[in-house]
Amino acid sequence: MKHQTKLDSREAQQEQQSDTRQAQQTTPLEFATPEELLRHDALHTPVPPTIAHRLQESIAKNPSPPPPWWRRLLGGSNQ
Secondary structure, three states: OHHHHHHHHHHHHHHHHHHHHHHHOOOOOOOOOHHHHHHHHHHHOOOOHHHHHHHHHHHHHOOOOOOOHHHHHHOOOOO
16 A cells, blocks of 8 residues: 555656646747847847947947037037
8 A cells, every 4th residue: 555655646746747847838929020029039138248348348439429410500518
């Protein structure tokens, strides 16, 4: 009788594990447009620190854009 109980508990554990695995599997996502796919991917994909650092350095090297033509024309110096 004890042997049967051990088998039953093992079977129950195996069923729980297979249920857990099935629950962990994600359902496929569908996107209406490629842009939605890219937005979703960008939100869920972390940027590696080395890439983020290189990007910040690259952005810092770029000169600031010239003031708009209307600001130059009117002589606004609020920048």
